[in-house]
Amino acid sequence: MTSKRNVIDTLPRPVVTLLSSLVAVLLALAICGVLLLVTGKDPLAAYRTILETGLTGNKLLEMLKRSTPLMLSASAVAIGFKMNLFNIGVEGQYLFAALIAAEFASRISAPPVLHVLLTLMVASAAGAFWASIAAMLKITRGINEVISTIMLNFISLSVMQWLFDNYMRDDSDGGLRVTTTEIAPSGQVPDIVDGRLNGMWLVALFVVFCYWLIVFRSKFGFRLRSSGLNSTAAQTSGIAANRMIVVAMLLSGAIAGLVAMQSVVGEEYAYGPQATPTGFGFAGIAVALLGRNHPIGIVVAAMLFGFLDSTSAVLQLSGIPNSIVKVIQAVVVITVVIVNEATSRYMNRRTAEQTAAALRTDKVGA
Amino acid sequence: MTVEGTRAKARVPLFVAVRLFAAVRRSGALWRCGVTVPPLGWVWQYLSMPDSAANGSASAHGTAPAVELHNISKGFPGVIANRDISMTVERGTIHAIVGENGAGKSTLMKTLYGLHQPDSGTIAVNGTEVEFSSPSDAIEAGIGMVHQHFMLADNLTVLENIILGAEPAKGGVIDSREAARQITELARSLGVEIDVNSPVAELGVGQRQRVEILKVLYRGAKTLILDEPTAVLVPQEVDELFENLRRLVDAGTTVLFISHKLDEVLAVSSRITVIRQGTTVGTVTPAEVTRRQLAEMMVGSDLPQPEPRTSEVLDRVRLEVNNLSVSRPGRRDLVHDVSFAIRSGEILGVAGVEGNGQFELCSALLGREHSSGTVAIDGKDVSHASVRDRKNAGIAYVPFDRQREGLMLTSSLWENNLLGQEEKFSKYGFVNVAAARAACREVISRFGVLTPNEDVPAFALSGGNQQKLVVGRTMSMNPAVLLAAHPTRGIDVGAQAAVWEEIRTARDAGLAVLLVSADLEELLGLSDRVIVMFEGSVVAELSPRDATPELLGSYMTGAKVAAR
Numbered sequence: 001m002t003s004k005r006n007v008i009d010t011l012p013r014p015v016v017t018l019l020s021s022l023v024a025v026l027l028a029l030a031i032c033g034v035l036l037l038v039t040g041k042d043p044l045a046a047y048r049t050i051l052e053t054g055l056t057g058n059k060l061l062e063m064l065k066r067s068t069p070l071m072l073s074a075s076a077v078a079i080g081f082k083m084n085l086f087n088i089g090v091e092g093q094y095l096f097a098a099l100i101a102a103e104f105a106s107r108i109s110a111p112p113v114l115h116v117l118l119t120l121m122v123a124s125a126a127g128a129f130w131a132s133i134a135a136m137l138k139i140t141r142g143i144n145e146v147i148s149t150i151m152l153n154f155i156s157l158s159v160m161q162w163l164f165d166n167y168m169r170d171d172s173d174g175g176l177r178v179t180t181t182e183i184a185p186s187g188q189v190p191d192i193v194d195g196r197l198n199g200m201w202l203v204a205l206f207v208v209f210c211y212w213l214i215v216f217r218s219k220f221g222f223r224l225r226s227s228g229l230n231s232t233a234a235q236t237s238g239i240a241a242n243r244m245i246v247v248a249m250l251l252s253g254a255i256a257g258l259v260a261m262q263s264v265v266g267e268e269y270a271y272g273p274q275a276t277p278t279g280f281g282f283a284g285i286a287v288a289l290l291g292r293n294h295p296i297g298i299v300v301a302a303m304l305f306g307f308l309d310s311t312s313a314v315l316q317l318s319g320i321p322n323s324i325v326k327v328i329q330a331v332v333v334i335t336v337v338i339v340n341e342a343t344s345r346y347m348n349r350r351t352a353e354q355t356a357a358a359l360r361t362d363k364v365g366a
Numbered sequence: 367m368t369v370e371g372t373r374a375k376a377r378v379p380l381f382v383a384v385r386l387f388a389a390v391r392r393s394g395a396l397w398r399c400g401v402t403v404p405p406l407g408w409v410w411q412y413l414s415m416p417d418s419a420a421n422g423s424a425s426a427h428g429t430a431p432a433v434e435l436h437n438i439s440k441g442f443p444g445v446i447a448n449r450d451i452s453m454t455v456e457r458g459t460i461h462a463i464v465g466e467n468g469a470g471k472s473t474l475m476k477t478l479y480g481l482h483q484p485d486s487g488t489i490a491v492n493g494t495e496v497e498f499s500s501p502s503d504a505i506e507a508g509i510g511m512v513h514q515h516f517m518l519a520d521n522l523t524v525l526e527n528i529i530l531g532a533e534p535a536k537g538g539v540i541d542s543r544e545a546a547r548q549i550t551e552l553a554r555s556l557g558v559e560i561d562v563n564s565p566v567a568e569l570g571v572g573q574r575q576r577v578e579i580l581k582v583l584y585r586g587a588k589t590l591i592l593d594e595p596t597a598v599l600v601p602q603e604v605d606e607l608f609e610n611l612r613r614l615v616d617a618g619t620t621v622l623f624i625s626h627k628l629d630e631v632l633a634v635s636s637r638i639t640v641i642r643q644g645t646t647v648g649t650v651t652p653a654e655v656t657r658r659q660l661a662e663m664m665v666g667s668d669l670p671q672p673e674p675r676t677s678e679v680l681d682r683v684r685l686e687v688n689n690l691s692v693s694r695p696g697r698r699d700l701v702h703d704v705s706f707a708i709r710s711g712e713i714l715g716v717a718g719v720e721g722n723g724q725f726e727l728c729s730a731l732l733g734r735e736h737s738s739g740t741v742a743i744d745g746k747d748v749s750h751a752s753v754r755d756r757k758n759a760g761i762a763y764v765p766f767d768r769q770r771e772g773l774m775l776t777s778s779l780w781e782n783n784l785l786g787q788e789e790k791f792s793k794y795g796f797v798n799v800a801a802a803r804a805a806c807r808e809v810i811s812r813f814g815v816l817t818p819n820e821d822v823p824a825f826a827l828s829g830g831n832q833q834k835l836v837v838g839r840t841m842s843m844n845p846a847v848l849l850a851a852h853p854t855r856g857i858d859v860g861a862q863a864a865v866w867e868e869i870r871t872a873r874d875a876g877l878a879v880l881l882v883s884a885d886l887e888e889l890l891g892l893s894d895r896v897i898v899m900f901e902g903s904v905v906a907e908l909s910p911r912d913a914t915p916e917l918l919g920s921y922m923t924g925a926k927v928a929a930r
Contacts, residue, residue, distance in 0.1 A: 219792040226785055229774040235734060236763065236771045237786030238754035348776075348825065355826035358818035 009350060016343065017292070024339040025304070028332040032324060039321075046320045053314040054307050061196040066306035068262045069277070071204040071298060073284025075211040076127075076256035078293040080145075082215055083228035083248050089134060089149025090256040091281025092156030097126035097257030099160050099180070102264045102271035103168045106181035115187040119265055120203070120258060127257020128250045130156060135249035139242040145249070153281070164273065179272030189266045198266035205299070207255060212295035214251070224248055259284070286333045292340065305329055430493030432457040432589050432620035433478065433509075438487035440473055448473050449645040451487070455589070455637075460611055460621045462631040465641035466664055466830075471624050474641070475591050478622075479511045480504040491589070510587025512578045514594045518566045525549060525562040528581045552583050557613045570923075571719065572603035576610070589620040596630055597884070600719060601919040608634045626664070628657050640664055679894060680710040683745070684878035685731075685761075685847045690739035692726045692902075700726040701737070702902040708847070708878035713869070715893030715910070716882045717918050723902035724882045725766055728849050731880070732756065732763050743847055757786065760846025764837055764853045766882075768829075772836045775825040779817060780806035782824050783839050809838035813868075814861060830857035834865070841868050848872065851882040866892060886915045900924045 008016065033043035053059055073090050080087035087093075101123035110118060134152055137143040170181040189199040215221040226234040227244045235241050259280050260271075268275045287305055291297030308329055312322035433455040440448040448470045455461045465471050477484050480498030488495055491507045498504045501511070518527050525542065528549055534541045546562050553560045558576050566577060575595060582590060592611075596604045611621050611634065625631050631638055632652045640647040640663040647663050655663075685708040692701040701723045708714045718724055729735035733753040740749045743759040751759070765771035773782055780799075783806035784791055791802040806820040813834045817827055824832060837853055850869065854862040869892065873879055883889045889896060890910040898906040898921040906921040 218796050219788045220795065222781070222784065222788050222797055225777075226774060229777060230770075232771050233773060233785065235753060236732065236765060238752075238757045240752060240754065348823075351823055352826045355818060355822050359816055 013347065016347065020339050020343040021290075021297075021336065024336040025332055027335045027339070028328060031331050031335070032328045035327065036320075036324065041320055045318070046315065046324060049315055049318045049320065050308070050311045050325075054311040058196060059307075059310050061193055062310040063303055063306040064201055065197050065262070066309050067299075067302040068198070068201045068204045069259045069280045070283055070287045070302035070305055071208050072255055072259045073280045074287035074291060074298045074302060075208055075295075076252045076259070077284045077288040078291075078298060079211065079215060079224075079248055079252045079255065081228075081288060081293050082221075083224045083244060084231070085228075085245065085248055085252070086146045087131065087134075087149055087249065087252045087256070088146055088285070089131065089152050089156075089281070090252075090259065090284055091278070092149070092153035093127040093130045093253050093256040094259035094281060095276065095278065096130045096156045096160055097123040098260035098264050098276050099164060099168065099271045100126040101257070101261065102180045102183065105183040105187040105265065106170075106270070108187075109184060110186060112186045115184070116189055116265060119183075119187055120261060123257040123261055123264075124254040125257070127255070128253040131249045131253025131256065132246070135246045138249075139245055161273075164271075168271075170270070177272075179268065179270035179275055181270065183265065183269045187265060188269055189262075191266070198262055200262035200266045203258070204262075207258065208295050208299055211255070211298075216295075220247070256281070283329075286329065289333055290336050304332075429457070431455055431490075432492065433622070434490040434493075435474075435478070436488045436490070438474065438477060438484045438489070440477055440482070440484050448477065448484070449643075451641070451644075451646050453639045453646055453649060455620060455622060457492075457620050458615055458618050459637060460615055460623055460635045462623045462625060462635035462638045463641060464624075464626055464628065464631050464638060464660065464664060466626060469641045469664075470644040471641055472593065473644075475511065475593060475622070475624060478504070479509060479591060505585055505587065508586060508588035509591065510582030510585060510589070511591040512575070512582055512593065512595060514597060516574050516578055518574060518577060520567040521565060523563050523565050524560060524569070524577050524580075527566055527577055528562075528584050530581075532585055549580060549584065552580055555613065555617050556580070556583075556610045558610060571598050572606065575599070575603075575607065579610070583614075583619075588618070589622065590614070591622045591624070593624050594626075595623070596625065596627060598720070600922050601886075601915045602923065603919075604630065628660050628664075632657060632660070679712045680876065682710040682876075683707045684710050684743065684876075685880070686740075686742040686745075687731070688740045690727070690730055690737055690741065692723070692730050692735055692737045699902050701730060704739075704899075704902075704904050706897060706904070708880060710876045710878055711873055712895070713873055713879040713881050713893045715889040715896040716880060716899055717886065717889055717896055717922060718882075718899035719922050720884060722899045722922075724851070724899055726902075727899070728763065728766070728851055728880070728882065731849055732761065757843075762840045762843050762845030762848050764840050764848070764850040766851040768832050768836045773824045773832060776823050778821050778823055779810070779815075779827075779835060780820040782806075782835065783809055783820075786839070787843060805842065809835060809842055812842075813838035814864060830861060833857045834861055837865050837868070841872060845872075845877065848877055848879045849882075850879060852884060853881070854883075854885070854888060862888075886918060890915075890918075898922055 011019070029047065033047070036043040036046055054063070073094070076090050076093075077087055101119050104122045105115065105119040108115065108118065130152065131149075134143075134145050134148040137148045138145050164180075168180050170177050170179060172181070189203075191198050192201065213221075215224060223234065223239045224244060224247075226237070227239055227241060231241060234244075260276050263276050264271055283305065287298060287301045290301035290304070291299070308325045312325040315324065316322040431454045435451055435453050438448055438451040451470075451474055453463075463471050463474070476482055478489060478498075480501045480503050483497075483499065489498070490496065491509065496503070496507055498507070504511075519530070522530070525546055529540070529545045534544050534548075536544065549560075549562050553576075556576065556579065560573070560576065560580070566574065569577065575598070579590065579592075595607060599607060608630075611623070615621055623631070623635055632655075635652065637649055637651055638655075638660065639649045640660065642664060650660070650663075687707070688705045690701060690704045691699050693699050704723075704727060706714060716724055716727070726735055730737035731741060733748070733751055733756045740747060741756075742748065743756065743761055746759055748756050748759050748761075769775060774785065780803045784797070784802045787802075787805070788797065791798050791805065803820055809815065810817060810820060815827070815834045815838065816831045824835070827835070833853075833855065834857060840848065840850075848869070853869065854865050857865065866888075869877075869879060869881075881889065881893055890913060893910050896908045896910055896913055896918070897904045898908070898918060900922060901924065905924070908917070
């Protein structure tokens with residue numbers, strides 16, 4: 001026991017973090033295994049199916065593709081988390097942005113790259129606009145952003161339905177199409193691997209990189225994190241709390257605006273209530289949590305969720321309910337939260353002990 | 367099986383029963399059912415009597431010391447642990463435990479009060495070895511503790527606060543008359559008059575402390591632990607407290623008195639145990655030592671001599687405040703119509719019992735709190751400026767509460783040092799990490815922050831070292847006006863002198879300082895002028911040469927109001 005403690009004690013912090021995440025995932029798999037056993041399914045067979053199908057080339061590409069919206073959504077959520085701001089409204093923000101951007105892209109004509117860039121900028125602006133409502137409510141009326149963003153999700157859906165039905169739906173072929181007008185080829189993002197992986201994946205990676213740069217390296221990011229860690233100290237040091245709330249919320253909304261763009265400019269080339277995927281706003285919260293709001297963590301967590309999602313169709317074929325994938329994802333989030341808490345307590349204690357020890361030896365030397 | 371043994375055993379189920387009845391009684395269920403509860407109170411009283419009293423042989427333990435600690439050790443991550451602490455506290459004496467902040471006094475007292483268990487060593491009370499798994503064990507053994515921060519329910523009366531959790535029952539009803547009689551008797555033994563029916567909310571700090579002491583005595587404590595009891599009191603109240611304690615001791619109670627105020631310790635205690643870096647340095651009597659020797663025992667080296675030093679106060683006004691008020695709707699102003707000016711090279715001390723508007727005054731000056739009136743820094747009006755604009759104009763702040771207002775505990779020291787200076791250490795909007803780290807290393811060495819490096823998270827440092835970092839950060843910003851709230855609170859004597867020296871050096875270089883301090887010695891030693899705040903208003907302005915602690919005390923309590 002003691003020797004084992006000593007081994008862990010000497011490991012550098014990132015390794016401990018990585019190990020603890022691994023433990024959390026294994027724990028989740030064990031719990032889900034028990035669930036499968038209880039329901040009369042063979043967990044080992046299920047996991048073997050997941051691995052065998054998931055680790056094939058095509059499925060790995062699908063994993064990457066599925067990770068695109070998750071990375072974006074998780075980054076949007078994580079920016080808020082970093083300053084104790086809970087943007088539960090990513091869902092409403094990205095759907096609203098998808099509609100506006102799709103309509104915009106279908107109406108303009110521009111040279112290829114510029115067309116896409118303009119479309120993405122409009123999507124970001126639309127997402128930021130929708131998020132700004134919650135920010136304004138918070139700083140002017142003190143309304144908790146958790147409540148306002150949840151409410152705004154519903155409002156967003158209603159507003160979109162009205163806009164879509166009355167102004168933006170493409171009824172050129174007699175009402176058969178339930179999407180916006182298709183975007184011209186100049187506004188379409190090409191695939192990296194034909195039909196398997198879209199270029200938007202690279203955009204998502206770039207956004208995660210920007211998230212890292214802004215939050216972890218910039219002056220603004222330092223202020224953002226300070227406000228999240230101790231808002232009183234941040235204000236005392238001259239950081240304007242309200243401005244931080246607005247800027248953080250706008251940034252979060254701007255990233256959120258891109259979540260559905262893989263579908264809009266990379267697959268469907270339009271927005272449609274059925275065509276555009278939903279649910280990424282909430283999945284993003286789970287991914288941000290699993291990735292501990294860290295850029296690398298977010299990428300890895302998004303890939304894990306993408307991996308599990310990519311196998312769900314095959315599971316169904318093997319007689320295992322594909323909802324087990326959702327269960328695993330949910331259980332992973334819970335185990336990660338628990339293991340994270342335990343790890344950070346352990347790390348805090350270890351740091352305190354090591355600091356005290358270092359000081360003791362210093363004193364002896366002096 | 368002896369009588370005592372039987373009684374001790376009977377106590378446990380009876381205790382449960384009494385508690386149960388008390389709970390049911392409080393819920394009012396018995397009233398509704400019309401059940402009468404047998405008078406368990408007197409049975410309980412008999413059973414909880416000290417064994418000696420029950421035996422009628424007061425000398426059962428002879429002259430065994432009230433408390434003996436043998437080789438107590440206790441380790442915690444990150445803080446100085448107790449190491450091999452041994453001490454003997456004779457019955458019926460005031461025994462002081464002195465040591466710097468962080469020396470381990472509180473850890474030791476928590477061990478004695480059963481708040482945690484020692485890693486090794488033994489505790490003996492009245493000659494019998496004991497093991498306390500919780501404070502209730504300690505209370506049962508006759509040890510009571512008065513915490514530095516009072517734990518009273520404001521909207522209950524004195525009586526209710528004292529009996530809370532140990533209500534005397536008579537027929538299922540709280541026997542208030544009996545309780546009042548007992549409390550009055552206890553109060554008389556203390557030498558105080560107290561109206562048991564007045565709400566605690568109406569009491570002053572000194573009276574609240576007395577209620578806390580009575581509460582502990584009411585539970586049958588024969589040994590009282592007082593944790594820094596004078597920290598919240600003004601000089602007159604300190605004298606009264608000491609008078610009360612002397613009476614208690616004459617009546618046979620033992621008092622353990624924790625403090626780092628040496629004059630008080632020398633005045634009131636009959637024995638003094640000095641603790642340094644977690645272990646006992648020695649036990650002395652006040653007759654044997656001078657104040658200075660005692661201080662040197664505490665610090666373990668020759669003391670720096672804090673000398674009052676005058677400087678040339680220039681005519682240039684650096685901070686000018688006119689008619690500043692901080693109002694709350696429907697309440698008395700937190701800060702009321704305060705005006706003053708601080709010149710270049712001047713330290714203006716603010717005396718006052720904590721909570722009389724000093725905090726709000728600093729917040730308002732900092733721009734963190736909405737206020738009326740005008741504030742000008744170096745002639746520039748900043749009455750409506752943001753915190754950042756005021757900082758840019760040259761104001762800097764050493765906060766009242768370093769952890770709440772000054773630090774990000776889980777962040778590294780260099781990030782903490784960067785807070786408030788991120789503009790200075792950024793280029794093109796990105797933080798220059800190397801420069802920020804170097805700046806932190808400089809603060810660490812200049813202010814003697816004890817830490818292995820600048821990557822350590824702030825929570826891993828002791829309170830004193832956290833304070834040094836916060837002070838160092840503030841001073842390294844080269845401010846024009848410094849708001850220093852308790853700049854040396856919780857740091858050791860050596861570092862205290864270093865902080866004073868830094869403030870003086872900056873003052874000599876033209877800094878204007880507003881110094882808020884509870885340490886009157888510090889206040890009088892450093893300040894060029896002193897103002898006294900009471901209930902939000904400035905009630906007096908004095909020269910430190912004329913101000914004695916007594917005089918300040920009478921202004922601080924509102925007993926005396928000077929025309930300004």
